[in-house]
Amino acid sequence: MNHPTQLSTINCQLMINVTCAIIVNVRKQVLVTQRSATMPLPLKWEFPGGKIEDGETAEECLIREIKEELSIAIEITRSLSPNDHQYPDKLIRLIPFICRQTGGELALKEHAEYKWLDAKDLLDLDWAEADVGVVEEYLRIAFTNKNSCC
Numbered sequence: 001m002n003h004p005t006q007l008s009t010i011n012c013q014l015m016i017n018v019t020c021a022i023i024v025n026v027r028k029q030v031l032v033t034q035r036s037a038t039m040p041l042p043l044k045w046e047f048p049g050g051k052i053e054d055g056e057t058a059e060e061c062l063i064r065e066i067k068e069e070l071s072i073a074i075e076i077t078r079s080l081s082p083n084d085h086q087y088p089d090k091l092i093r094l095i096p097f098i099c100r101q102t103g104g105e106l107a108l109k110e111h112a113e114y115k116w117l118d119a120k121d122l123l124d125l126d127w128a129e130a131d132v133g134v135v136e137e138y139l140r141i142a143f144t145n146k147n148s149c150c
Contacts, residue, residue, distance in 0.1 A: 015084070016092045019062040020049035020131065021074060021099045022138055029116040030138070031101075032125060033070075036112045043112065045125040047096065047134060058095045069111070072104035080137050085130035096134045119143070 023031040033048045035041050050065035052058055059076055066074050078098040085092055108114060117125075119142040122135050 013091045016090055017052045017058070017095060018049060018092050018130075019052060019058050019065065019095045019097065020047035020134060021062055021066055021097055022047050022080070022134070023066075023072075023074060023099045023101055025101065025116060027116075028142075029118055030122060031106075032115050032117055032122070033108070033111040034113040034115075035128065036110060039110070041128045043126070044128040046128045046131050048111070049094075052095075059097070062097055062099070066099075067104075069109050070104075070114075071107040071109065073102045074099040075102045080134060080141075083130060083133035083137075085133070087129070092130055094130045094134055096138075098138070 021031075025031070031048070032045050035044050035046060037043060048066060048069050049062055050069070052061040056064070062076065063074060066072060076097045076099050080096040080098065083094045083096070085094065106114065119139055122139065127135060
């Protein structure tokens, strides 16, 4: 699945395609990261990921971004529905994937903090707005398929 960086324009704004990883561990906990105080949307929680570069698939982007930001290797196990969100200064399409860690030692390079949370605790965080729809879809899947999800 290829998601070009400049997918479309809406109201003369480019849509920016961004991937995110819902990394689930063997205890079914989900990795969440807190944006640093110097990043846009400071101290908001998010699923880690990043912008798709030209010529890169969403999957390639996610694997690269997670390696760069967290120093870990992942395997993508499932895709979720993209979530479009209009921020005041940009329009993004967040493209989420459920993943598992396959190697490396988690080390933050950009984020302020990380947590491994049970699904039931995800809504307690102050999320970046674009991630809220992804959290909600993940929770629907997690609670519908308790034994087989993720």
